[in-house]
Amino acid sequence: xxxxxxxxxxxxxxxxxxxxxxxxxxxxxxxxxxxxxxxxxxxxxxxxxxxxxxxxxxxxxxxxxxxxxxxxxxxxxxxxxxxxxxxxxxxxxxxxxxxxxxxxxxxxxxxxxxxxxxxxxxxxxxxxxxxxxxxxxxxxxxxxxxxxxxxxxxxxxxxxxxxxxxxxxxxxxxxxxxxxxxxxxxxxxxxxxxxxxxxxxxxxxxxxxxxxxxxxxxxxxxxxxxxxxxxxxxxxxxxxxxxxxxxxxxxxxxxxxxxxxxxxxxxxxxxxxxxxxxxxxxxxxxxxxxxxxx
Numbered sequence: 001x002x003x004x005x006x007x008x009x010x011x012x013x014x015x016x017x018x019x020x021x022x023x024x025x026x027x028x029x030x031x032x033x034x035x036x037x038x039x040x041x042x043x044x045x046x047x048x049x050x051x052x053x054x055x056x057x058x059x060x061x062x063x064x065x066x067x068x069x070x071x072x073x074x075x076x077x078x079x080x081x082x083x084x085x086x087x088x089x090x091x092x093x094x095x096x097x098x099x100x101x102x103x104x105x106x107x108x109x110x111x112x113x114x115x116x117x118x119x120x121x122x123x124x125x126x127x128x129x130x131x132x133x134x135x136x137x138x139x140x141x142x143x144x145x146x147x148x149x150x151x152x153x154x155x156x157x158x159x160x161x162x163x164x165x166x167x168x169x170x171x172x173x174x175x176x177x178x179x180x181x182x183x184x185x186x187x188x189x190x191x192x193x194x195x196x197x198x199x200x201x202x203x204x205x206x207x208x209x210x211x212x213x214x215x216x217x218x219x220x221x222x223x224x225x226x227x228x229x230x231x232x233x234x235x236x237x238x239x240x241x242x243x244x245x246x247x248x249x250x251x252x253x254x255x256x257x258x259x260x261x262x263x264x265x266x267x268x269x270x271x272x273x274x275x276x277x278x279x280x281x282x283x284x285x286x287x288x289x290x291x292x293x294x
């Protein structure tokens with residue numbers, strides 16, 4: 001299977017690159033210096049010349065707070081880029097897998113969000129990602145949009161690595177306890193994308209929007225406590241983690257109080273069942289402290 005991957009240097013892109021050899025993929029791994037998806041002509045040329053069987057877009061502007069002061073950059077990468085990819089894929093007859101976010105929702109729902117729930121993003125990041133979904137749907141019917149949440153891995157910038165770094169210098173921490181979601185390992189979503197890609201290229205894929213996130217839910221405060229508890233064999237006793245309200249930790253961007261995703265639809269369509277987020281967390285911590293499994 002020949003795949004064109006955009007955003008190869010991000011968390012999901014890195015995991016897809018690691019997965020490629022064992023799956024026997026011919027992976028054309030690109031990042032912005034190689035292929036700037038904002039450049040429509042460059043996108044058209046890349047897809048025409050490479051003729052992949054499928055395109056995976058893992059490229060994104062993910063600095064949620066900075067997006068509030070850099071809206072043009074966020075919109076260009078998160079909306080214009082996917083629109084360019086979708087349009088070029090449509091012309092070439094190539095399917096597109098595009099990654100989106102839980103932040104397309106406003107967090108006012110009491111239970112987990114399903115794919116058909118109304119979207120109402122609170123900040124520039126979420127708005128630009130929601131616009132990317134509409135752009136992809138409008139430009140190319142042969143697509144899968146995969147919304148995920150609270151992404152983390154052993155590489156890149158993420159909550160897990162930030163909490164571990166802060167614990168080295170702070171004996172006590174204050175973490176928001178009134179926002180809840182489902183932490184998701186980049187390794188797990190890469191495996192889900194691999195399953196989807198195989199189905200699509202075999203002609204049995206089902207188009208549309210799907211949710212994929214770690215099974216279960218937790219607050220940021222609970223997630224921090226779980227990180228420190230699981231990391232204790234390597235780093236020793238955890239710091240004290242005090243729960244606080246969102247109002248006590250103001251940020252430039254508003255975040256949804258609830259961004260838990262219901263993942264039953266992807267299970268029904270593709271047989272993909274996310275594992276408990278705590279199980280995946282243990283694997284990521286082991287890699288951080290002991291290195292990748294051989």
